[in-house]
Amino acid sequence: MTLAFIGLGHMGAGMARSLLRAGHQVAVYNRTREKAEALAPEGAQVAASPADACRDCEAAITMLADDHAAETVVFGQDGMAGALGHGTHISSSTISTALARRFTVEHQKRGQDYLSAAVFGRPDAAEAGQLVVVTAGAADVVERFRPVLDALGRKTVVAGVEPWQANAAKLCGNFMLASLLETYGEAFATLRKAGVDLHVFLEAVNALFGSPVYANYGRMIADEEFGSAGFALKLGFKDLRLVLETAVECASPMPLASLVRDQFLSAVAQGDGDLDWSAMTRVAARNAGL
Amino acid sequence: MTLAFIGLGHMGAGMARSLLRAGHQVAVYNRTREKAEALAPEGAQVAASPADACRDCEAAITMLADDHAAETVVFGQDGMAGALGHGTHISSSTISTALARRFTVEHQKRGQDYLSAAVFGRPDAAEAGQLVVVTAGAADVVERFRPVLDALGRKTVVAGVEPWQANAAKLCGNFMLASLLETYGEAFATLRKAGVDLHVFLEAVNALFGSPVYANYGRMIADEEFGSAGFALKLGFKDLRLVLETAVECASPMPLASLVRDQFLSAVAQGDGDLDWSAMTRVAARNAGL
């Protein structure tokens, strides 16, 4: 297919490469042009603006940092909205459910289709086309672009017919990861004060849960390896805020999400916002006097 | 080895069978005698009291419901303490770290060794000798009884040289499971109100975490299958209380454990104490008006 890909950060670059590898024709745009040019050798056409990228494309995939960036790319000067024609916007950014609803309405007004297609996974999974894709939108549109979604991930699930439902699912998934971090933070603080070797405890945890996610985060947190921000703490904080906004929209209290949000905020207040989000476990440690 | 096994509930019966299967000689005792007699065909000798069971044994393994039951079996009339001689008490019950320290001291006074050997896993894993064993105690005692521990589980880890450290690790492990339940409870309440199919969401969760624990609990909670109490909610509540007592001893605040404890208490207050502990997720659902 003729595609546009906008937003070539840690995740986006790998996703764009997966699409090129699957044989799609991809015009790429990034605010910092170098990141777009890095994809030219692999066959991507480098575009000068979001509008430029998505002209004549069947679908434009966006992978941006937050609501503000996503709004700017769509509605800003030289934005997608005016150039997409009758194409489809597939948003993979972790944005608010409110913005997903706004995109749905605004694209519809312009005769454009809109899908949310949130992704789970770290940059290496994006690179390898091994993400987990949670999409939502009109069934025929989902079917039309299934080859695109399948090129991004090893699994695609459909959360519903309203695009924002995929964003709700994505935010709840990130909440699950974040609450695992807090769980580790508290268990480790207590066990360190109890004189239990964390790696021994992790052997039991790994035997019990059998999950690579538990294994990876457990090791990172036990070893306090927070430097290389696979996922920046301040972005994790943003996601907790977004899941709580969705919880308000749905009138569904999430006290654990609130607790985790506050721990992230404490981490930000203490200057750890640019570390990997697993560094939020330092808050529990500090509160235990460690 | 010549062993005693005291406490033949869902978990204990399977553990005793694993020991018999491994070729150990096992005298068994249970308050309700029928449960002991059920093991006779497999070679167990049925004892009339804890004292009777552990006379002349090298080690007596206990698997009891709570601190009160464990204290009664050890220090009560016809209890173990007076009959164990120079044998070793291996406690697999999920008891408080305070009681584990008391056992350590009291057995030592009597010239007896004491190990904590907490286990992770559900009854079917106990039956199959596939538990995860977290033990702690003097290194030579651990080594002496490693064959016993290895017969109980697929993996044995040593949390430290003080027995209570194994109990701390076990309680933190149960806390990790309980906080997963609350995580599911909140995510599912929000997603149900968002109209997202929980089984679709679980497909993404399973692809992401790759953990049988997540898969099993996710399915049970989505399907509201709380009837067959694999692990009774009121016992889970007890464990949350115990981990918080350990947190106090260690001066390590665990706000997430507190939150989860309060949700369990709400479930108990609303009459769900005898259901499987995953039924604590109904509290989040009720608070969302579901």
Added chain:
Amino acid sequence: MTLAFIGLGHMGAGMARSLLRAGHQVAVYNRTREKAEALAPEGAQVAASPADACRDCEAAITMLADDHAAETVVFGQDGMAGALGHGTHISSSTISTALARRFTVEHQKRGQDYLSAAVFGRPDAAEAGQLVVVTAGAADVVERFRPVLDALGRKTVVAGVEPWQANAAKLCGNFMLASLLETYGEAFATLRKAGVDLHVFLEAVNALFGSPVYANYGRMIADEEFGSAGFALKLGFKDLRLVLETAVECASPMPLASLVRDQFLSAVAQGDGDLDWSAMTRVAARNAGL
């Protein structure tokens, strides 16, 4: 002075009357015109729009339900911004600190001054000119309008030179009230289950705290008199959300505010949003099985 007053709800009507009683000339506007006309006999001039009300006034006081209403009155069609000339906008609405900052900037652009002048007190205090006023803004502007503020309340304090600081103080004050509600909710649930008469307990509480606020809310909650919404629960929920937004701006975690917010959300989810905000105590009662 020549004043405009916009927003004549429970609080605003009483405040406008206090200004009239103090001898000020007041043009009044309300979306539902009847509420404006009710003030005509007391000397108010009834205006047809916010713009109409504030033409030629020295200051326009606004008392509106939320950010959305305040923005509409200021920037909407026939709004204040275009008609205020070089007058001053004095905002008494409980709005977000973010909107207060926006008002500051936007009025400044138009050569207009802006003060936040938040008020504490229930409608009867507004009627009697006995509110507590927390204002903030440029010192000379505060001084110029002190007679207006003094006509509204029995006490005026100055929170800072940036208007949003008064909003932060107001939101923190409402947080203090809301956390008192939750405190009562939990204490009463436990004492009811303990069989302690709540009015006896309140005698001790009143002797201890000596606060009319404690006395009033204590009695209302003990008697479950939630019907006459002195302050609607859903508006209280909004304020908790606003204080948490301010907490994020200030990077200051407020876990108690989060907890209270979630209890309000549960009350909303269970259909109590239109009751008095003290009805949020029903959540603690329900979670105790009452």
Added chain:
Amino acid sequence: MTLAFIGLGHMGAGMARSLLRAGHQVAVYNRTREKAEALAPEGAQVAASPADACRDCEAAITMLADDHAAETVVFGQDGMAGALGHGTHISSSTISTALARRFTVEHQKRGQDYLSAAVFGRPDAAEAGQLVVVTAGAADVVERFRPVLDALGRKTVVAGVEPWQANAAKLCGNFMLASLLETYGEAFATLRKAGVDLHVFLEAVNALFGSPVYANYGRMIADEEFGSAGFALKLGFKDLRLVLETAVECASPMPLASLVRDQFLSAVAQGDGDLDWSAMTRVAARNAGL
């Protein structure tokens, strides 16, 4: 009346003096004898043991630090239980509801009456006989000793006919004070970061709540005057633990009490256990990076 008074700490000494001043005959005992001897000039007889103090008394009032001290004084060597005859034990200590029930049963076995008579107020109120007394027990026993209770305080309320109900009420009262501390802690942390002068904010708070308790704690916390431990933080922490135990007995979740308990525990972990309990507000400040 012929009374014994056991436990002459900050509170007990003042209470004993109030009883002497009211004309009662009082034998006093304290573990550190000097504190007992200090009361001799005011007419107290100095006793050598709890048993010695309560021999031939009509009632023995106890005011001790915690459950352990209270149990030792009653059941220990030379304890009250064996010497009280048919006298009455009036316990003013802040002890657990469980211990109050045990006292009820054990005294009854010995033909002794038992009242809980918890007190609210700081040492200066104890000194002045201006405490608030919350008592519970059999109605005739309460009436018989009303003159004693009235000598201790300015107000006596009766929480019920079972003594432990007074302890439940006392613990809930302390919970109300503790949750006020956390409320101040969070509001002040946010306002400090917002640049709002705390004393200005307190003017509004005082005008709003009109409570001396708010005024005193507000000033102490704003000025960070935590040195002179009117009430030691570690004792406050103990009380939060006790109220949560009562909450478990009553199956009444108290998430705010849990939150406050965890903040106290964090304060203890960071070495502030001997400061005044209002120092628990430093936890919120630290978590905001202050």
